[in-house]
Amino acid sequence: MAKDKDRHTWREGYTTGSCAAGAAKVACLLLHGDSLPEQVEVPLPNSARLMMPIQGGESNDSVATACILKNGGDDADITHGLEIRAIVRQLSPHGIIHIRGGKGVGTVTKKGLAIDVGESAINPVPRKMINQAVREVFPEEELEIIIEVPAGEAAALRTLNPRLGIVGGISILGTSGIVRPMSEEAFKTSILPELDQAVAYGHKTIVLTPGHYGYRVATERLKVPTEAVIEMSNFVGFLLEEAAYRGIEQVILLGHIGKLIKVSGGIFHTHNRVADARSEILLAHAALAGVNFDTLAHLAEFPTTEGATLELLNLGEQNLLHHLAHLASERAQAFTIGRLSVGTIMTLLSGQPIGWDTKAREIVKEQGWVWSTEP
The missing domain is CATH 3.30.2110.10 (CbiD-like)
Structure with missing residues (x-):
């Protein structure tokens, strides 16, 4: 190309x-x-x-x-x-x-x-x-x-x-x-007008999501205005920087845990061929949270983050998922040198939120959107 x-x-x-x-x-x-x-x-x-x-x-x-x-x-x-x-x-x-x-x-x-x-x-x-x-x-x-x-x-x-x-x-x-073309060059030239449109509508708070699943959760479940939701594909860092440059003040990162957990580990280009450390990040923080070795070994056998996450929920470890969301927000704020205030909501493939931080909940309520964690 x-x-x-x-x-x-x-x-x-x-x-x-x-x-x-x-x-x-x-x-x-x-x-x-x-x-x-x-x-x-x-x-x-x-x-x-x-x-x-x-x-x-x-x-x-x-x-x-x-x-x-x-x-x-x-x-x-x-x-x-x-x-x-x-x-x-x-x-x-x-x-x-x-x-x-x-x-x-x-x-x-x-x-x-x-x-x-x-x-x-x-x-x-x-x-x-x-x-x-x-x-x-x-x-x-x-x-x-x-x-x-x-x-x-x-x-x-x-x-x-x-x-x-x-x-x-x-x-x-x-x-x-x-x-839709999602090569890096095509993406950068096609997505920025959507960010400009959000600014033109007067939005100082936006939702960045990897793709269509997150877009539907934001607009249908949280009732976020469509022009305030930007599909960022794998280019988390690029969109955070461009949002800060345009005067956006608050961002919610919303998407499947398999994508956003990479941000928890400081990865801002999330394509699996660039960085695929999902299991490693999950297991490292599960170990730090005190999850025993046998459970860690069991979690390591799951081929997807979705499966491991469901197992953690069955074990009553949702606080670990909230912690991972908080880490993603901290990393994203640091990436923009504090120019953005960031909250994170991680979901399952069904769109069900399973990990979020206090900032994300505050932003949703402050904007008058709908906060719901029910299935």
């Missing part, structure tokens, strides 16, 4: 989840008796719609298959160009939609992920997208949907899936359906 590319020409792409939903809808259209279209439109989680080109498809009386090529736009990763295929079979005139992975889609073998052990690694948002797309063709029929990625098993070896205990293929992912 050329670094001097005009920022206005950065191309968006679409997630594997969108591809799976689109392929499933096309297969349903073929099963319904329609001809193969050149493009398909699917609903996105934010109520928008996405149009994607079709790679191919075919059907007989009882089963139909369609495929879409994954397109990452200007944020292409190892899934870019992979064929995402859906096989659809109608089971009865009325019933639910059964979604499972086939060839090249991984199976979850360890706890702590968004999908239960033994299930296909098709995340909740893509499952919902597939359901919604398919119901536009078959409103009430019982269907079997199999998602395949023919080259997925080989591609997965170049991802974190083996370490996370996802075997046999890639994961079907995506929280918004759209892949």
